[in-house]
Amino acid sequence: MKLSLEVWPNMPWGRLEAAGPAWNSWGDKPVTWCAERTAGYGYDGVDFIFAKLLDVPADQYDQQLVDLRATAEGLGIDIGYLGCHTTFVSPREFDRERGIATFEKALDAAAVLGCGSVVTLIGDGYYDPPLNVLLSRKEAWRQCREAITEVAAHASRLGLNVSIELLQGTILNRVELIERMFDEVGAENLRMTMDTGAFYVAVKPFMDVKKAIKRLGRYIDVVQIKDEVGLPTIVNTNHIWFGGGLVDFRETFEALSEIDFQGYVSVEWEGWQAGGTIGVGEPAGVGLADFDRVAEESLEFLGEFGFTPRRAR
Template sequence: MSSHLKLSFEIWPNMPWGRLEIAGPASNSWGDKSIDWCINRIADYGYEGFDVVYPKIMELRPHEYEEEVKRIRSTMTKRNIAFPSIACHTTFVTPRHFDRDNGIAKFKKAIDAAADMGAETVVTLVGDGYYDPPLYNVMTRKEAWHQVVTATREAADYAKQYDIDISIELIQGTIINDIASMLKLFEEVDRPNVYCCVDVGTFYTTVKPKMPIKEAIRKLGDRIKVVHVKDEVGFPNIMQSQHVWFGGGFVDFSEMAEALKEVGYSHYNAVEWEAWQAGGLFGVGEPSGIGLSDFDRVAEESKEFLEEFGWGLKK
């Protein structure tokens, strides 16, 4: 059994998805700060690792990139902090071949960045969904599944040259939305550097209705490489991406902590606070609108909360 669940904190840019209707031109208090500045802040709050949402890296202009890589690696060493993952949500499933090609190319660039900066794994959900958006109107499930398998293989083979893993996020709305689909993906992709990203909110809104949480975590076992930690409520729409402040949603954090420890999970658990973006019934964020955007409060208080329920170093 794992002695403790290592906590990391995810760094977000402003407007991470662009000016999408579901997220809006949202901003957070760290959104305009450098990655290096954020890492130091995260270390100050006592986290053991940091994670980066890939658009934050994409903001770097070519003449800035090399110096930022040096600063990141130097700060990691000075602060003794790990870089578990880059989150690069990109397009693997679509009837538009050019969008898919661009999506795979983007993911490979994220792998390049992981190699440069010292990240362990690159995470993606298999966008652009299948159930949300309803691509089943324009392509068959068989076609969508084939695209997922072949794109995942291509990405895994590319990452292998750098000794980097890729992690597929199980999430509602996509074709990988339950444990059976994830296990089938592992079998058909057949690459040892492909893992699952467990999104804690998703597991309580989407997985739990089909399977008890501890059973789900046992079935995934050592194929879990990243855990995204958040709280959610599940309104009756496909995505159910209504994020709420820790303790206000459906997640049983003690149960999930026990489940991960029982399978010996030893990687990082990233506080993934998304509710600073525009929410509402169909938004990505807090149901009542814009949620807490003060990331200093988020970093401090989410860690305090999680430590009460078996996460982190606090006994």
């Protein structure tokens, strides 16, 4: 296993209804600075939400990618993955087309950066937001399958993988649904992102977590590690500081060790986006936006359960 840290831009979703103008202490820093800072804390790699890379003037975008790769290589760390959570399912076809195009642009960037995969969840959801009001499940499944097929083909031409999150609010929120979708698409470069919060809130009520990890092990290439608490349904969940939620980190480490997981375990701290009791963030609605604390204390906590960077071994 390799440990990495996921870096976010400010106001990552480009909208205000969930978390307001969300801010974090690294959100306005250059990506090369973020890579240097991450390496300084001892991580094996740094991961970026794709919007962070887009947050520069257009005429600086291409050079930024070149500089970021050179910086990471000079530091001796990897750029693990890009996270591009974009629209694949929508009653608005123009939004869906734009979302697929954005993901393909993220794949192009990943190729320049030397990443192995780009991660996505099936935006804009199905249960959250409740698109089931406007789309039948059959139609949402079709849209999802066709979008994954299209981006997987684009990724294949670049020698990259597409890694799909199993996530509570999407149409792919069960182990068997991931398996079914991957079988239907039939692309050799499809992988899965395991979000520990999703597994302990959405998977565990239906399947033992160790069993689920073993069953999906051949697909998992990224683990996004966080703590989570459940609210009235599996969709309404909140990200909480390590140790305050329902994730069993010892069990997670043992299960990943049993499948000989060699990919990235990425600290994905989303609780800086304070959104109240139903939205994003901690249940009290108070976010922890100091990413220096996040970077340092996450390693301290995870080390108690066996998660240590390769660079420290």
